Amino acid sequence: MELIVLWDIDHTLIENAGVSKEIYAAAFSALSGRAPTGLARTEGRTDRLIMRDMFLGNGLPVPEWPSIEAALVRAGQERLSDLRLRGTALPGVHEALKAASVQSGWVSSVLTGNIAANARVKLSAFGLDPLLDLSVGAYGADAELRPELVAVARERVQRLRGVPADVPAVLVGDTPRDVEAALATGSGIVAVASGIHSPEELSATGAPEVLPDLSDTKRVLSILESFAGRGKRPRTSSDRP
Template sequence: MELFVLWDIDHTLIENAGVSKEIYAAAFRALSGREPTEPARTEGRTDRLIMRDMFAREGLPVPDWHLIEAALAQAGEARLEELRRRGTALPGVHDALKAASTQIGWVSSVLTGNVAANARVKLAAFGLDSLLDLPVGAYGADAELRPHLVAVARERAQRLHSVPADVPTVLVGDTPRDVEAALTTGSGVLAVASGIHTQEELIAAGAVEVLPDLSDTKRVLGILESFAGH
């Protein structure tokens, strides 16, 4: 059975231990010449929205996107070793990704609010990048709203791997925005309460399949297989 699996990164696959907030602050500082007065507001939003919000809250004009993306990428690359030192891959993630990557007919990639360069940094810090088909993923530069990223990833999967348009898609993520992105695009969703949102909050957002984390590889694969059969 064929399946297109799209994994969120922060708090789903990895714990960034505050490094993400430092990347946004560093990018803001590089572009504005001063420190932000508040940390970035993330919670499943795309980098386009996160950075635009930071500048708006500071009462500053928003720089052109290509400048923001470059500043984010530079800040992320500079913090690779810090992320590796302070952060971690979450329980079971390596085994779950490896298992998904070996399923015949499955394409396993990412759907993340991070720009592509920083998605790669975060995954590479913990040896997860080789377990995912990153070229077909969707990233924070591709759209402002998370649900719109699903169409981007589907188009890339069709173009790069001839994945039929009707192949089931399932999102794996830790926020109500991940759940919303799945429900509004006809995708399945496996929600994990490994971030700041509880299992109850994820169920209230509309997720039917909710796990505390990805540590039970057999159960994770079973849930994903159930979407392949839809």
């Protein structure tokens, strides 16, 4: 049975221990010449939105995106050692990713608000990158809103891996935005309360089931298999022609 599994990164697969906010602050400072007045607001938002709001919130014009992305890449590369030292892969993540990666007919990748370069930094810091098909993932440079990233990932999976357009997809994430993106695009959702959002918050957003984390590999795989077993998904308005 075919399935597309799209994992969030921060607070779903890894704990970044504040390094993410430091990356945004460093990129902002490099472009503006001064420190931001407050921390970046993240919580499932894309890098495009995070950085735009940082500049507007500080009363500054928003630079062109290529300049912002280049600053984010530099800031991410410079903090790889800090991430390895202070951060960690979350419980059960290696096992869950390994189990998904060996399933016949499955494509296991990421759907993240991070730009692609920093997604690789974060995953490689804990040896997770070989367990994911990152070339077909969707990243924070690809769109402003998280639901739009689902169509990006689908198009890449279809084009690069030959997966039919109607194969089911399931998102795995820790924020209400992950749940909303799944529901808005006809995708499945595995919500995990491993970030700042409680099981009650995630359930209230529409998640049918919430796991405390990914430590129960058999349970995670069973839930993912249940989406594969539902067969072809209905097409939605978010699908690209």
